[in-house]
Amino acid sequence: MLHLEIVTPEKKVFSDKVADVYLPGADGEIGVLDLHAALVTTLAAGELRYQKDGNSHELAIGSGFAEISDDKIIILTDMALGEKEIDEAAAQAAIERAEEQLKSFEHNENLEEFTHLQGLIAQNLAKLNLKRKRRN
Numbered sequence: 001m002l003h004l005e006i007v008t009p010e011k012k013v014f015s016d017k018v019a020d021v022y023l024p025g026a027d028g029e030i031g032v033l034d035l036h037a038a039l040v041t042t043l044a045a046g047e048l049r050y051q052k053d054g055n056s057h058e059l060a061i062g063s064g065f066a067e068i069s070d071d072k073i074i075i076l077t078d079m080a081l082g083e084k085e086i087d088e089a090a091a092q093a094a095i096e097r098a099e100e101q102l103k104s105f106e107h108n109e110n111l112e113e114f115t116h117l118q119g120l121i122a123q124n125l126a127k128l129n130l131k132r133k134r135r136n
Contacts, residue, residue, distance in 0.1 A: 004050055024126075040067050041068075
């Protein structure tokens with residue numbers, strides 16, 4: 001069994017034993033089982049899945065970092081939400097606002113703001129994907 005901890009700036013979202021974890025790594029999905037090789041990696045906004053007591057659980061997470069050791073995974077992320085916590089209309093509206101701002105963005109403007117808008121789109125797409133997946 002793995003001990004999974006998911007921490008956001010606001011709170012510890014989850015801390016318990018799980019059978020396996022699937023993370024949205026920056027270079028693709030990462031599957032983690034017990035006795036995984038030690039690893040520190042970046043995470044992209046997307047879906048985190050884990051198995052606990054034979055049940056599958058899913059969270060939409062933002063970008064962040066994962067530290068993996070033999071039997072422990074620590075996730076540091078700027079967002080971690082379950083399907084019930086996601087407001088689909090608000091997420092869609094946030095994507096539309098960010099895309100509209102990007103349309104008028106000039107390449108010589110603030111790169112930090114450009115990256116921030118792309119991050120907002122990625123986070124809200126992660127929310128929508130989880131919400132819509134659970135609905136279907």
